[in-house]
Amino acid sequence: MKELGRIITLPKIFDPRGNLTVAEGETHIPFAIARTYWTYDVPGGESRGGHAHKECQEFIIAASGSFSVTLDNGEQKKTYHLNHPWEGLFVDVNIWRTLDDFSSGSLCLVLASHKFEEEDYIREYDEYLRFVSSKNSQNLSKTENQ
Numbered sequence: 001m002k003e004l005g006r007i008i009t010l011p012k013i014f015d016p017r018g019n020l021t022v023a024e025g026e027t028h029i030p031f032a033i034a035r036t037y038w039t040y041d042v043p044g045g046e047s048r049g050g051h052a053h054k055e056c057q058e059f060i061i062a063a064s065g066s067f068s069v070t071l072d073n074g075e076q077k078k079t080y081h082l083n084h085p086w087e088g089l090f091v092d093v094n095i096w097r098t099l100d101d102f103s104s105g106s107l108c109l110v111l112a113s114h115k116f117e118e119e120d121y122i123r124e125y126d127e128y129l130r131f132v133s134s135k136n137s138q139n140l141s142k143t144e145n146q
Contacts, residue, residue, distance in 0.1 A: 004078040031113040047100035056114040065106025074132035100113040
């Protein structure tokens with residue numbers, strides 16, 4: 001069963017002039033960073049995400065404000081509330097994610113292991129369930145043949 005996310009605490013450097021947090025790929029984040037993007041000005045009641053990635057891993061940070069991230073592996077769901085800029089949520093491949101409950105002025109920063117490739121996305125939930133079911137069947141067959 002694939003892990004449903006993992007909170008990673010990043011180094012926080014305290015300074016009276018303002019704090020600093022560092023995120024280095026393959027050091028603090030479990031992958032090399034190929035792309036960075038951010039979501040902001042999300043209207044009240046709206047959600048983002050609503051997809052899964054076949055190959056791309058992501059690290060999601062509430063750089064400002066707060067929001068919730070619900071992860072779903074096709075069998076279980078887990079919701080994380082992100083509200084600290086020195087913490088992020090690692091999301092592995094083949095996990096459906098939905099972001100919602102954005103506070104006013106929130107900024108969602110995402111570090112991704114791959115550049116944008118539309119074919120990496122699964123955007124329909126029914127298609128996602130078929131995909132993970134197929135992956136689980138393949139993994140079960142590999143285990144039985146060993």
